[in-house]
Amino acid sequence: xxxxTYHRASEAERREDLIAATLDCIAxxxxxxxxxxQIAMRAGVTGGLIRHYFSSKxxxxxxAYRKVMAGMTEAAVAAAIEGETARSRLRRFIVANVTPxxxxxxxxSLWAAFISHIQIDQxxxxxxxxxxxxxxxxxxxxxxxxxxxxxxxxxxxxxxxxAIGVNALVDGLWLEGTLAADTFAEHELAENALIxxxxxxxxxxxxxxxxxx
Amino acid sequence: xxxxTYHRASEAERREDLIAATLDCIAxxxxxxxxxxQIAMRAGVTGGLIRHYFSSKxxxxxxAYRKVMAGMTEAAVAAAIEGETARSRLRRFIVANVTPxxxxxxxxSLWAAFISHIQIDQxxxxxxxxxxxxxxxxxxxxxxxxxxxxxxxxxxxxxxxxAIGVNALVDGLWLEGTLAADTFAEHELAENALIxxxxxxxxxxxxxxxxxx
DNA sequence: CGGCTTATTATACGCCCGAATAATTCGCGC
DNA sequence: GCGCGAATTATTCGGGCGTATAATAAGCCG
Numbered sequence: 001x002x003x004x005t006y007h008r009a010s011e012a013e014r015r016e017d018l019i020a021a022t023l024d025c026i027a028x029x030x031x032x033x034x035x036x037x038q039i040a041m042r043a044g045v046t047g048g049l050i051r052h053y054f055s056s057k058x059x060x061x062x063x064a065y066r067k068v069m070a071g072m073t074e075a076a077v078a079a080a081i082e083g084e085t086a087r088s089r090l091r092r093f094i095v096a097n098v099t100p101x102x103x104x105x106x107x108x109s110l111w112a113a114f115i116s117h118i119q120i121d122q123x124x125x126x127x128x129x130x131x132x133x134x135x136x137x138x139x140x141x142x143x144x145x146x147x148x149x150x151x152x153x154x155x156x157x158x159x160x161x162x163a164i165g166v167n168a169l170v171d172g173l174w175l176e177g178t179l180a181a182d183t184f185a186e187h188e189l190a191e192n193a194l195i196x197x198x199x200x201x202x203x204x205x206x207x208x209x210x211x212x213x
Numbered sequence: 214x215x216x217x218t219y220h221r222a223s224e225a226e227r228r229e230d231l232i233a234a235t236l237d238c239i240a241x242x243x244x245x246x247x248x249x250x251q252i253a254m255r256a257g258v259t260g261g262l263i264r265h266y267f268s269s270k271x272x273x274x275x276x277a278y279r280k281v282m283a284g285m286t287e288a289a290v291a292a293a294i295e296g297e298t299a300r301s302r303l304r305r306f307i308v309a310n311v312t313p314x315x316x317x318x319x320x321x322s323l324w325a326a327f328i329s330h331i332q333i334d335q336x337x338x339x340x341x342x343x344x345x346x347x348x349x350x351x352x353x354x355x356x357x358x359x360x361x362x363x364x365x366x367x368x369x370x371x372x373x374x375x376a377i378g379v380n381a382l383v384d385g386l387w388l389e390g391t392l393a394a395d396t397f398a399e400h401e402l403a404e405n406a407l408i409x410x411x412x413x414x415x416x417x418x419x420x421x422x423x424x425x426x
Numbered sequence: 427c428g429g430c431t432t433a434t435t436a437t438a439c440g441c442c443c444g445a446a447t448a449a450t451t452c453g454c455g456c
Numbered sequence: 457g458c459g460c461g462a463a464t465t466a467t468t469c470g471g472g473c474g475t476a477t478a479a480t481a482a483g484c485c486g
Binding site for chain 1: 240241242243244245246318319321322323324325326328329330331332333341342345374377378380381382383384385386388389392393405408409412413414415
C-alpha cells in the first residue's frame with residue numbers, strides 16, 4: 001500500500017501550477033486533449049486534486065483563459081510604458097504586439113481555442129469582452145496622448161474610430177504574422193505594422209516608423 | 214428485430230450532409246462535442262456510416278475545415294465581381310468581408326476552432342496556408358487593378374505590402390465586428406473599414422468610402 | 427422480378443472521460 | 457514532538473468516445 005509521497009503547496013502556487021498545466025495541455029493536445037487526467041499528470045498531481053481547487057473543470061478553463069489574455073495585454077502595455085514620449089510609447093505598443101513573445105504560435109493556439117468556445121459557453125464571452133475593451137481603452141489612451149503631443153486636435157469620436165482601426169490592424173497582423181511566421185522576416189512585420197499605422201492615422205511617412213532611440 | 218428503414222443517398226449528397234452536420238455540431242457544442250455519434254444523429258444516420266465515407270473522423274474534420282474557408286472566400290469574391298470598376302470591386306470586396314453572411318458568430322466560432330488545431334495537427338496548417346495565400350492573392354489582384362485604373366504606379370513589393378496590411382485590417386475588423394457585434398451598428402463597421410483602407414492606401418478621404426452606385 | 431452489390435444499420439470492444447467519495451499523509455500550532 | 461485539520465492520493469462510478477466487424481436491406485441491372 002505504498003502511496004505517493006507529496007508536497008503540500010500553498011493555494012496560490014498550486015492554482016498557478018494547475019492553470020499552467022492546463023494551458024500546456026490545450027496547446028499541445030487541443031481543448032479535447034486537455035483532460036483532467038492529462039492536466040493533473042502535467043502538474044505532477046493526481047486528478048482528484050483539481051476539484052479541490054476548482055469547482056469544475058470549466059471553472060479552471062475560465063481561469064486559464066483569463067491568464068492567457070492578461071499575459072498578452074500586459075506584455076504590450078509593459079513594453080509601452082518604457083517609452084519616454086507619447087510617440088515612442090505608441091510605437092513600442094504596436095511593435096510589441098507583432099513581436100515575440102506576443103507573436104507565439106502557442107499563444108495563438110490558446111487564444112483561438114478559447115475564442116471558439118465563446119459561442120458555446122457565455123462565461124467565456126464575458127472574459128473576452130472584458131479584455132477586448134481593456135485593450136481598446138489602453139490603445140485609445142495611447143493614441144489621444146500621442147495626438148495631444150503632436151498638437152493635433154481630434155474629436156473623441158475620431159479618436160475612437162482610429163483606435164478601432166488600429167486595433168483591428170494590429171490584431172490582424174498578429175494573426176497573420178504568427179500563423180505564417182515563416183513567410184515574414186521578423187523586422188518585416190513590425191515595419192509593416194508601423195508603416196500601416198502611420199498611414200491609418202494620416203501621419204507623414206516615417207513619423208512613426210523612422211528609426212529612433 | 215426491426216431495423217431502421219433508410220434511404221441510399223448518392224456519395225456527394227451524403228458527404229455534404231455529413232460535413233454540414235459536423236459543422237453544426239462544432240458550432241453548437243465545440244470541437245469536443247462534435248463526436249461521431251452526435252454528428253451521425255444530426256445527419257440522421259448511424260455512427261458507423263461515417264467511416265464508410267471518411268477513413269477517420271480527422272479526415273472528415275479536414276473536409277469540414279476546407280468547406281468553411283472556401284465559403285468565406287467565395288462570398289467575398291462573389292460580391293467583388295459584381296462591381297463594374299476596379300474601384301467598385303475593391304470596395305465591394307472589403308465591405309463583404311465585414312458584413313453578413315461573412316460576419317457570422319457561427320462562422321467565426323468554426324474558424325477559431327480550426328485555427329486552434331493547426332498547431333496540433335499539421336494537416337490543418339496546410340489547409341490554412343492554402344486559403345490564406347489564395348485570399349491574399351485575390352486581394353493583391355484587386356489592389357493592383359485598382360491602382361492601374363487610378364493611374365498610380367506601384368512597385369509589386371509596395372503592392373504586396375499594401376495587400377498584407379489591408380488583409381490584416383479586414384481580418385481584424387471581421388474579428389472584432391463579429392465578436393462584439395452588438396457594439397457596432399452594421400454600417401459603422403463597413404464605413405470604418407472603407408475609411409481605414411483608404412487611409413492605409415494613402416487615398417483622398419472619400420475616394421473609396423463616398424457613396425456611389 | 428429476382429439476384430447481387432453495397433450503402434447502411436447494429437452491436438461489440440477497449441479505452442478514457444469528469445465527477446464523487448473514501449483513505450491517507452503532510453506539516454503547522456500547540 | 458504530537459495531534460489534528462486539511463491537502464492530496466486512490467479508487468470507484470456511470471457514461472461516452474472512436475473504431476472495427478457482422479448482419480441487413482435498398483435498389484439497380486439483367
